[in-house]
Amino acid sequence: MTSTRPTPVGLYHLLTDFECPAASVRVFRMSGEGDAVGSHVHRRSMQMYLAIEGSVVVEVDGVETVLKPYEVLAVWPGSVHRASPLDGEAVVANISIPPLGADDQVPMATVPEPADRELPRGSDADVED
Numbered sequence: 001m002t003s004t005r006p007t008p009v010g011l012y013h014l015l016t017d018f019e020c021p022a023a024s025v026r027v028f029r030m031s032g033e034g035d036a037v038g039s040h041v042h043r044r045s046m047q048m049y050l051a052i053e054g055s056v057v058v059e060v061d062g063v064e065t066v067l068k069p070y071e072v073l074a075v076w077p078g079s080v081h082r083a084s085p086l087d088g089e090a091v092v093a094n095i096s097i098p099p100l101g102a103d104d105q106v107p108m109a110t111v112p113e114p115a116d117r118e119l120p121r122g123s124d125a126d127v128e129d
Contacts, residue, residue, distance in 0.1 A: 006105040010038035010082070015091070024099035027052070029091050036084035037094075039108035045096040047075045049083060054090035058083045067092075080108055 005017060005024075012035050016027040030036060039059075049058050051067035058065050058073050060081045065073050075081045083092065 004102040006100055006102045008037075009040045009105060009107050010036045012037060019099045021099070022097065024096045026094045026096075026100075027091065028094070029089065030056070030083070030085040031089040037082055039080055039082040041080050041106050041108060042075075042077050042096070042100065042104050043106070044077055044104050045098055045100045046077055047081075047097075047100075048095040049073045049075065050093040050095065052091040052093055054088070055086035056083050056090040056092050057086050 005019065008014060008028075012028040012030045014026060014028050016025065018025045028037075049056070049067060050072045051069050053069060055069075056067050058067060058075070058081065060073070060075050060079050062080075066086060067073055
């Protein structure tokens with residue numbers, strides 16, 4: 001395929017990056033302190049995270065799921081997600097359908113908005129012009 005592959009979000013060791021017309025597969029190793037897939041979202045692709053070695057924590061829209069070897073979790077388009085090894089090291093396969101394009105991986109800001117820029121929440125919140 002000739003499409004541009006997305007830049008990795010986070011810190012991990014890419015072992016395989018495969019793409020065909022129907023899907024793409026990335027297999028990566030997370031080891032050492034700080035290795036993780038950073039928070040991001042996809043507009044088009046759904047993904048499946050498959051733990052191959054070790055255990056991995058996958059957070060989807062604020063809900064954490066621990067995947068042990070050979071367990072799989074689906075992540076639907078529009079869901080904010082991230083992943084990190086549970087105990088030191090993990091090997092994970094990430095399957096994207098349709099193939100993950102460079103324009104379909106949007107990193108999420110890691111720094112929260114300043115309080116004076118947050119919108120009020122709740123039904124009785126007052127919004128001034």
